[in-house]
Amino acid sequence: MSPAGTEWTLLAGCPSVGHAEPLLAALGKAGLGGEIRGRHLPTVQATPVGVWVQARNAGRANEVLRELEARRDQATIRCATCGEESPENFETCWACGAVLPVDRR
Numbered sequence: 552m553s554p555a556g557t558e559w560t561l562l563a564g565c566p567s568v569g570h571a572e573p574l575l576a577a578l579g580k581a582g583l584g585g586e587i588r589g590r591h592l593p594t595v596q597a598t599p600v601g602v603w604v605q606a607r608n609a610g611r612a613n614e615v616l617r618e619l620e621a622r623r624d625q626a627t628i629r630c631a632t633c634g635e636e637s638p639e640n641f642e643t644c645w646a647c648g649a650v651l652p653v654d655r656r
Contacts, residue, residue: 558606569646572645587603
């Protein structure tokens with residue numbers, strides 16, 4: 552039997568670690584933490600990368616996930632280095648870390 556608070560639950564399946572890391576960062580910012588599982592699985596495997604949270608934090612973690620999904624429609628900027636889109640308020644590309652342009656008009 553596990554001690555109270557040590558059970559984990561899958562919050563979200565993501566197609567890659569690059570998609571999971573912003574969610575994990577948002578959970579950390581909310582004081583919840585979590586972990587990415589499947590980070591080292593072969594990319595040809597059909598199992599997505601998972602973001603897991605402690606079961607006791609699942610309710611608040613789902614709120615954070617819904618907030619992120621609601622913000623998905625906000626303006627984005629395309630990275631000139633790798634072509635991925637990042638939220639307009641990011642200073643660096645979420646995918647490759649390249650510095651995004653300052654003047655976005």
